[in-house]
Amino acid sequence: MKSSLLAVRNLDVSFRTRAGLVRASNGVNLDIREGETLALVGESGCGKTIIALAVMRLLVENALITGEIRFRGRDLLSLDEEEMRNIRGREIAAIFEQPASCLNPVMRIGEQITEAVMAHEQCPKREAKMQAKEIMETVGIPAARYRSYPHEFSGGMQQRTMIAMALAGRPSLLIADEPTTALDVTVQAQILDLLKESALKNNTAMLLITHDTGIIAEMADTVAVMYAGTILEQGSIKSILKNPRHPYTTALLGAIGEGGLRPLPGTAASLCAVPPGCPFHPRCVLAREVCFRKVPELISVKGRKVRCHYAGRSKAVV
Amino acid sequence: MKNYIFRRLIWLFPVMLVISILSFSILFLTPGDPAELILERKLQATPTPEQIAHFKSMHGLDKPIPVQFICWLSGVARGDMGASLASGEPVFQEYMKRFGVSLQLILLSQVIAIAIALPLGIISAVRANSKIDHACRLAAMAGVSLPSFWLALLLIYFFSVRLGWLPVCGYGGPKHIILPAVTVGVSGAMSLMRLTRSSLLEVLRFNYVRTARAKGLPEKTVVIRHAWRNAMIPVVTAVGLHFGHVATGMVIVEILFAWPGIGAFLVKAIAARDFPVIQGFVLMGALIFVLLNLAVDVLYAWLDPRVTYAAKGVRLK
Amino acid sequence: MKTIAGAHKANAPQREQSRPVVLIRDLIAKFNEYPLVVFAASLILLLAVAAIFAPALSPHDPLAVNMEESLQGPAPKHLMGTDQLGRDLFSRILFGTRISLSIAFATVAVCLVLGVAVGAVAGYLGGVADDLLMRLVDIFMAFPGLLLTIAIAGMLGPSMQNLMLAMIATSWVGYARIARGAVLSVKECAFVEAARSLGSGGARILIEHIIPNIVHPIIVLATLNMGQTILSIAGLSFLGLGAQPPAPEWGVMLNEACSFMGLAPHLFIFPGLAITVAVMAFNFLGDGLRDMLDPRFKKEVEI
Numbered sequence: 001m002k003s004s005l006l007a008v009r010n011l012d013v014s015f016r017t018r019a020g021l022v023r024a025s026n027g028v029n030l031d032i033r034e035g036e037t038l039a040l041v042g043e044s045g046c047g048k049t050i051i052a053l054a055v056m057r058l059l060v061e062n063a064l065i066t067g068e069i070r071f072r073g074r075d076l077l078s079l080d081e082e083e084m085r086n087i088r089g090r091e092i093a094a095i096f097e098q099p100a101s102c103l104n105p106v107m108r109i110g111e112q113i114t115e116a117v118m119a120h121e122q123c124p125k126r127e128a129k130m131q132a133k134e135i136m137e138t139v140g141i142p143a144a145r146y147r148s149y150p151h152e153f154s155g156g157m158q159q160r161t162m163i164a165m166a167l168a169g170r171p172s173l174l175i176a177d178e179p180t181t182a183l184d185v186t187v188q189a190q191i192l193d194l195l196k197e198s199a200l201k202n203n204t205a206m207l208l209i210t211h212d213t214g215i216i217a218e219m220a221d222t223v224a225v226m227y228a229g230t231i232l233e234q235g236s237i238k239s240i241l242k243n244p245r246h247p248y249t250t251a252l253l254g255a256i257g258e259g260g261l262r263p264l265p266g267t268a269a270s271l272c273a274v275p276p277g278c279p280f281h282p283r284c285v286l287a288r289e290v291c292f293r294k295v296p297e298l299i300s301v302k303g304r305k306v307r308c309h310y311a312g313r314s315k316a317v318v
Numbered sequence: 319m320k321n322y323i324f325r326r327l328i329w330l331f332p333v334m335l336v337i338s339i340l341s342f343s344i345l346f347l348t349p350g351d352p353a354e355l356i357l358e359r360k361l362q363a364t365p366t367p368e369q370i371a372h373f374k375s376m377h378g379l380d381k382p383i384p385v386q387f388i389c390w391l392s393g394v395a396r397g398d399m400g401a402s403l404a405s406g407e408p409v410f411q412e413y414m415k416r417f418g419v420s421l422q423l424i425l426l427s428q429v430i431a432i433a434i435a436l437p438l439g440i441i442s443a444v445r446a447n448s449k450i451d452h453a454c455r456l457a458a459m460a461g462v463s464l465p466s467f468w469l470a471l472l473l474i475y476f477f478s479v480r481l482g483w484l485p486v487c488g489y490g491g492p493k494h495i496i497l498p499a500v501t502v503g504v505s506g507a508m509s510l511m512r513l514t515r516s517s518l519l520e521v522l523r524f525n526y527v528r529t530a531r532a533k534g535l536p537e538k539t540v541v542i543r544h545a546w547r548n549a550m551i552p553v554v555t556a557v558g559l560h561f562g563h564v565a566t567g568m569v570i571v572e573i574l575f576a577w578p579g580i581g582a583f584l585v586k587a588i589a590a591r592d593f594p595v596i597q598g599f600v601l602m603g604a605l606i607f608v609l610l611n612l613a614v615d616v617l618y619a620w621l622d623p624r625v626t627y628a629a630k631g632v633r634l635k
Numbered sequence: 636m637k638t639i640a641g642a643h644k645a646n647a648p649q650r651e652q653s654r655p656v657v658l659i660r661d662l663i664a665k666f667n668e669y670p671l672v673v674f675a676a677s678l679i680l681l682l683a684v685a686a687i688f689a690p691a692l693s694p695h696d697p698l699a700v701n702m703e704e705s706l707q708g709p710a711p712k713h714l715m716g717t718d719q720l721g722r723d724l725f726s727r728i729l730f731g732t733r734i735s736l737s738i739a740f741a742t743v744a745v746c747l748v749l750g751v752a753v754g755a756v757a758g759y760l761g762g763v764a765d766d767l768l769m770r771l772v773d774i775f776m777a778f779p780g781l782l783l784t785i786a787i788a789g790m791l792g793p794s795m796q797n798l799m800l801a802m803i804a805t806s807w808v809g810y811a812r813i814a815r816g817a818v819l820s821v822k823e824c825a826f827v828e829a830a831r832s833l834g835s836g837g838a839r840i841l842i843e844h845i846i847p848n849i850v851h852p853i854i855v856l857a858t859l860n861m862g863q864t865i866l867s868i869a870g871l872s873f874l875g876l877g878a879q880p881p882a883p884e885w886g887v888m889l890n891e892a893c894s895f896m897g898l899a900p901h902l903f904i905f906p907g908l909a910i911t912v913a914v915m916a917f918n919f920l921g922d923g924l925r926d927m928l929d930p931r932f933k934k935e936v937e938i
Contacts, residue, residue: 089534468907588789
């Protein structure tokens with residue numbers, strides 16, 4: 001039984017804005033075990049990135065975070081900045097979407113990778129540089145491109161650079177926030193393969209954040225479905241893909257299926273205007289009165305957890 | 319890049335031509351006959367028509383204006399800008415004599431400006447919306463509104479008249495340069511500080527700063543090696559351009575402190591209708607300004623690898 | 636970076652309100668967010684009142700010489716003291732406000748009208764006229780403003796009118812640039828084509844579509860220009876190229892105060908303070924307006 005690496009409990013993230021308190025995440029529970037990949041899926045704007053930033057403690061100052069984020073048993077939220085900085089990059093690393101904007105434009109990419117190496121290993125620059133070149137080759141960047149600038153790279157190469165920097169510290173958990181969204185379709189597959197390979201080789205756990213349900217089957221072991229800051233369904237990938245129990249999950253997975261595209265009706269709820277009761281109820285065909293009034297509890301049904309008033313009953317058919 | 323520099327240098331000639339024509343034509347706005355005015359000053363009495371005529375023919379002022387212009391232009395091409403009507407010295411000499419003097423003041427004042435503006439601007443940005451930040455911004459706003467000549471008077475009052483530490487004016491040893499340099503420097507520091515702050519503030523919001531933090535780098539490294547390296551690009555180019563403007567904004571300070579620089583001399587020449595000096599100085603000033611702009615553009619390209627100067631203007635990758 | 640657009644209560648019923656009421660309410664709300672703008676505007680209002688009602692507010696005649704009371708410090712009879720000729724400094728400062736504000740206002744107004752007209756026409760005509768204008772603008776902007784102003788003022792002879800002329804000559808290009816930019820951006824717009832096909836004349840298009848586009852940057856430029864102009868007026872008068880003694884102009888007063896620095900520091904402190912306060916007010920206002928009217932500045936939260 002693999003041990004728990006990351007255990008998020010009751011994570012609430014709110015922001016103090018001029019217009020009041022905005023709740024970006026609501027009682028989120030996540031579990032990632034060593035070497036496992038958890039896919040966090042949901043439409044854009046549902047708060048997935050905020051979870052990633054919360055784990056890394058990279059949120060802005062006006063964010064209120066309550067709950068627990070246990071990494072190897074230690075609550076990350078209770079650490080001071082110095083301790084957290086030791087964890088960033090070394091134990092937990094992250095790559096984000098739009099790699100072009102995530103790279104320092106005036107610094108050569110080789111140097112940026114070397115910098116990542118030196119941040120976590122006490123070694124002279126020459127050695128770090130050699131390590132950096134090795135990592136570059138591992139992720140598929142020719143070492144000869146050490147002195148290139150980010151704007152001279154294609155999107156795929158830029159993302160490989162980000163991956164190289166992330167792997168430099170040999171992290172146990174890699175957070176990948178929409179790593180392929182901004183890339184060409186052909187390149188997407190390459191990057192995903194690279195991520196999977198690295199994860200397997202180094203026994204790195206991964207938190208894969210995406211709105212593309214098409215890629216999670218190959219990449220993830222467990223999945224959590226998020227909507228308007230709330231987890232609606234979570235469990236093993238097999239059980240959820242085969243047998244989704246939440247109307248939203250069904251709709252998400254069925255959006256690209258036989259019979260072509262079947263988009264969900266309506267637009268995703270904005271985090272500033274979360275509907276009362278079950279957040280999905282305005283778009284749910286099965287919605288009844290209780291769905292307006294009461295937020296459903298997260299209950300275990302058939303090997304996964306679901307947050308729906310219909311859960312436990314017959315399979316949710318949409 | 320070399321092509322770009324070459325093209326810019328070629329453009330120098332038509333631009334300088336237009337500027338010299340413009341400065342030449344300003345002189346036609348003058349009421350009064352320059353020859354008469356200069357002679358009057360020299361002789362301390364009203365000159366006779368014969369004296370005026372003699373003066374004019376001696377200095378070629380009796381020829382038609384386009385001819386005068388061509389004469390002057392051909393002289394410039396040979397490196398001869400004529401001689402001052404008032405002092406008789408070659409214009410070029412007068413310029414170079416004072417150029418060094420003005421340059422000293424510019425350099426020291428910009429060093430002071432940078433020394434004040436950069437640290438305050440960076441702190442202000444890193445601790446945005448804190449008390450320090452608000453204090454700095456208020457000070458910057460007040461500083462920008464402060465007339466430089468009033469600041470000069472204040473400094474003179476406190477450090478010369480009351481405390482007697484520094485001389486009131488004049489050109490001489492290191493003590494003489496302090497007050498004028500501080501005056502120009504502090505005035506320049508204010509706008510520079512605002513630019514530093516806004517530039518750094520903008521860069522700190524960028525994604526690559528987040529990446530640097532995610533790598534676990536200490537905050538100081540993040541701010542200096544990642545944020546500041548990018549934020550300083552517009553600041554450096556602004557300082558470069560500042561040099562050009564400082565040269566002329568210093569006129570008042572030079573006159574106040576009796577600092578024998580270019581600006582003070584030019585104003586005197588304007589009042590005295592000393593045409594050769596005015597034309598020569600304006601030309602030299604414009605030349606330096608244009609070369610300075612070119613240098614700043616090249617510097618910008620060197621600092622920011624994304625910028626390439628292709629055949630037509632700037633292309634940003 | 637993701638943003639959450641301005642929060643609002645979900646399911647709040649929208650009440651119908653007349654447009655002017657809503658607009659005024661929004662404007663007032665906006666003003667409340669920018670206390671600095673309100674402060675600066677009130678300060679300018681105060682200065683304007685001082686300028687307009689200077690004769691009524693001045694306790695003494697600013698030109699009245701009274702050698703017995705010369706070089707006195709601040710006292711109840713003379714709030715800011717007297718100068719070397721016994722003239723009341725406070726009264727002179729009040730009248731100085733009138734001079735500075737009126738000249739600056741006139742200068743900026745002329746620059747604005749001239750600049751916008753030339754810029755808009757050049758942009759609209761395009762072609763050679765446009766190129767010529769842009770080269771002219773470039774040259775003017777290349778010339779450091781103060782030097783040009785000094786050159787022109789010096790050439791024409793020291794007087795306030797010549798100073799105004801010189802300042803107008805150097806400052807109008809800024810407005811021309813903005814106007815031209817606005818015209819160019821609108822010229823290509825589809826709705827201009829549509830309007831033209833419906834028969835609207837060139838002038839009408841110019842006025843109806845260009846004006847809204849340039850109001851914001853022009854207002855900001857004009858406000859900041861007021862500050863710069865006041866500074867220039869004082870500076871050049873200080874050098875002797877603008878107002879002449881015995882006019883109670885701030886720069887002239889500073890010039891006269893130089894000789895008496897040791898004896899009567901109040902003579903140079905108060906006029907300088909007046910200049911600083913006036914310029915600062917306009918700078919604050921201009922900066923604040925720039926932020927306030929910026930259309931990009933919505934209520935956004937960055938994550």
